[in-house]
Amino acid sequence: LKKGEVRTEGNTVILTPEHDSLADLQKLLEKTRSLTLKGVVGIERVVIKKEKETNEYVLYSEGTNLPEVLRIPGVDVSRTSSNHIHEVAQTLGVEAARNAIIEEASKVLDEQGLDVDIRHIMLVADLMTVSGEIRQIGRHGISGEKESVLARAAFEVTVKHLIEAAVKGEEDNLRGITENVIVGQLIPVGTGAIDLLMGQYPTQQENKKEEA
Structure with a gap:
């Protein structure tokens, strides 16, 4: 220009x-x-919507640029949110990203009419952010990083994981749930985590014979 x-x-x-x-x-x-002549880079348009529950007007944007939006005078920082998880992590930290994951996952499940305990969603969010960075739940993320060969093979690209494990000579100690279910063993949870040994104690009849 x-x-x-x-x-x-x-x-x-x-x-x-x-x-x-x-x-x-x-x-x-x-x-x-x-x-860009005016406005915030990355935001294409903004729609004003009245929330039924609170009777308040809320701005919904198409596109996101959280750092720049938070710098705009008059924007309530405490009530501004984004569904761009990585942007939230870069701007506000991994704890804020964890909360965003919980909130977005809960919204999706609620829209589908699924009743899932919030603790399950929190567990998934913790697993995705425990390393300090956001990791996906998939073969390129957490599921593909499992120690167990069978657990990795149980989640997509089965043949690839089995071939790689065979080439590297990996061994599976069957310590997790998935791998024990595959081989038909008790899972190491609850009563399955306890080994019972029966002691050899003399019976009452044997005691009477010894006394006689």
């Missing part, structure tokens, strides 16, 4: 290229589409 003439007429901005070239005009058009 450095070459050419730029002028305004009311609410209209008129750009005139330096040369009468269709190619230059096309380039100028592409540049103007990505140009």
